[in-house]
Amino acid sequence: MCSTASELSNWIDDFGCTFPVLGDFDRAVFDQYRDGPFRPQYVVFDREMTILVRDDTPDAHVIAEAAALAAL
Amino acid sequence: MLFRPSLLMAISWLTVSCEGNKTSADSGCYDGFARDESGNCVADAAGSDEDGSVNADGATDADGTTDADGTTDADGTTDADGTTDADGTTDADGTTDADGTTDADGTTDADGTTDADGMSPIPCEGRTPGTNIGDCGENFTLTDHTGASVSLYDFYGDVIILDMSGYT
Numbered sequence: 001m002c003s004t005a006s007e008l009s010n011w012i013d014d015f016g017c018t019f020p021v022l023g024d025f026d027r028a029v030f031d032q033y034r035d036g037p038f039r040p041q042y043v044v045f046d047r048e049m050t051i052l053v054r055d056d057t058p059d060a061h062v063i064a065e066a067a068a069l070a071a072l
Numbered sequence: 073m074l075f076r077p078s079l080l081m082a083i084s085w086l087t088v089s090c091e092g093n094k095t096s097a098d099s100g101c102y103d104g105f106a107r108d109e110s111g112n113c114v115a116d117a118a119g120s121d122e123d124g125s126v127n128a129d130g131a132t133d134a135d136g137t138t139d140a141d142g143t144t145d146a147d148g149t150t151d152a153d154g155t156t157d158a159d160g161t162t163d164a165d166g167t168t169d170a171d172g173t174t175d176a177d178g179t180t181d182a183d184g185t186t187d188a189d190g191m192s193p194i195p196c197e198g199r200t201p202g203t204n205i206g207d208c209g210e211n212f213t214l215t216d217h218t219g220a221s222v223s224l225y226d227f228y229g230d231v232i233i234l235d236m237s238g239y240t
Contacts, residue, residue: 009217022214022222029212030236033203040237047229049195049209051202064233071231 046071195228 002008008023024030033043036056042064044053053060053067192198196208203210213223224232 005215005217005219012217020216020222020227022216024214024236029214032210032212033234033236040235042236043209043234045209045224045227045232045234047231049225049228051205051207051209054203054205061237064235068231068233 044068044071195225 002011002023003025005023008021011017012021022029030041033041033054034056035041035043035054038056040060041056042053042060043051043055044064044067046052052071053064055063057063195211199208201208201210209224211223211225213221216222224234
């Protein structure tokens with residue numbers, strides 16, 4: 001778990017992330033958007049910022065990907 | 073032979089009509105008319121006209137009033153094809169115009185007012201933000217690995233996946 005920007009930077013380097021990675025160090029956003037107690041969780045927004053998916057089920061990543069592709 | 077008197081009368085009427093209303097110093101014809109090869113005042117149906125009043129082919133005219141084909145005109149008033157015009161008032165194709173008022177295709181305009189694609193320049197404008205499906209997402213701001221603040225609304229206009237899988 002990252003608790004500083006430096007640790008976040010290392011995490012980005014380790015995984016080669018090319019997308020924005022943000023540090024939710026106090027879990028404020030996780031609590032704001034959480035759909036349940038489980039992780040990972042995914043939230044998908046369309047271009048108008050409408051929430052299409054908010055899911056913490058085992059297939060959440062598949063559901064989120066499909067919703068995002070459909071919204072493109 | 074029977075039609076000649078009528079023809080002469082028609083030409084004579086046109087000439088009298090033009091002479092009685094002439095306003096153009098160059099042609100002696102009423103605005104919007106020009107001399108043809110026979111010396112008669114006829115409506116200026118093609119090509120630039122001298123006084124710049126509306127003409128039929130829409131070629132650029134001098135005063136810039138609306139013309140039929142919508143090519144760029146001098147005063148920039150609304151034209152039919154919507155090509156960029158000088159004053160930036162609403163045009164038909166919706167390409168970016170100078171004053172940024174509402175345009176048809178909804179591409180970015182300068183004043184940022186709502187345009188035809190329905191997207192407000194302000195996320196969730198007129199909607200109550202929330203976190204449930206169907207809501208307009210509540211904004212949040214976090215820091216990235218460089219310490220820069222990044223908000224959800226910074227990505228307004230994109231499809232976004234918020235992946236909350238990095239928690240332990």
